Amino acid sequence: MMIGQQRRVMHQCCEILTNTLYKAIIIAVVLALDLLAASDCSAQMTTPDQVGLRVSYQNSDLARDLSVVVATIEPELFELETALGIKISRSGEIYFCSDLEDFSRKLQFEPPDWYNAVAQDSLKQIVVWVKPNQSPAMVSKVLSHELMHWALFSLPPAVAKQLPLWLHEGLAEMWSDAGLSNTYEVSLAWESLQNRLPRLNSYKNNFSDEPYRAAVGYALSKEVVVYLRNNYGNHLFRQLFEAMANGRTLDQALIDNTGLSIVTHELAVRANLNSWWRFVQEMHPNFFLLVVVSILFLIPAVMRRRRMHKLAIHKAWQTQEDALDIYDEQGDNISDEKG
DSSP states (O other), rough: OOHHHHHHHHHHHHHHHHHHHHHHHHHHHHHHHHHHHHHTTOOOBBBBOOTTTEEESSSSHHHHHHHHHHOOOOHOOOHHHHTTTTTOOOOEEEEEESSHHHHHHHHSOOOTTTOOOOTTTTTEEEEEEOHHHOOOHHHHHHHHHHHHHHHHSSSOOHHHTTTTHHHHHHHHHHHHOOHHHTTTTTTHHHHTTTTOOOOOGSSSSSOOSHHHHHHHHHHHHHHHHHHHHHOOOOOOOHHHHHHHTOOOOOHHHHHHHHHHHHHHHHHHHHHHHHHHHHHHHHOOOHHHHHHHHHHHHHHHHHHHHHHEEEEEEEEHHHHHHHHHHHHHHHHHHHHHHEE
């Protein structure tokens, strides 16, 4: 009797354990499904942290197509640290999406349709909208622009609060070497010749939501930053940030390191832009190449024309000489006849 009761108790215990295990598995599956549904993306993936930045995608296609782009993030951040002389220690997320709705959801506001990517310091994220016509190379340039912003977020607060927006965007455009200004084919020279080029200070705190004016601002900001780099070297911006960290304003730091204020530098840039020669260069980026190629094609034709011209002159001279010889011979004959 005791043995039978023990067996029944053991059997009941096994059933209880089995049911508990089944319930645990069911609960785990439900929780997993809830988590996937809450993520609001069909196949979100995350890579290991890369210098404090994790990378995620709206879908698996983006993860596959952008693998080469993502592989460049860590070395590029290292290059930025070296160039700017700052330590990028902020943690955050880089999120790639493929539609405007998801782009807006992630940003938590409705962006203008010409936006391609946004770096948000407050939300600790970089959001990149990968549009259908964009190649991985184009996405890489867009990401480079945002990584410069991300690096500037790591500047000391005393420096960061002084940086005008035009310097933020100018550095980002210089670093990526492409941007909105290229998209809208802005000609700063034409704007200058038409006396429509805005002052740099008008882009101190914001850029217009109107695409073309914003593009002019991006182009002008890049023009000033590239002018400073070309004239004073890549190390200038590191020197400016160091001086500002020690209590100098941006203008004071520029005077300390270049001898000139930002207003004087802007006047020099505007003077360079205000010429028809610069306008031709902007309208035809390959103008000089076209000139060289045209000359190379024209040289044989010019040489051939010169040879034909020389032959024609030589032929005319020969005709005249033959005529003179005939005349001389006739003159001799006449003399003979008279004799």
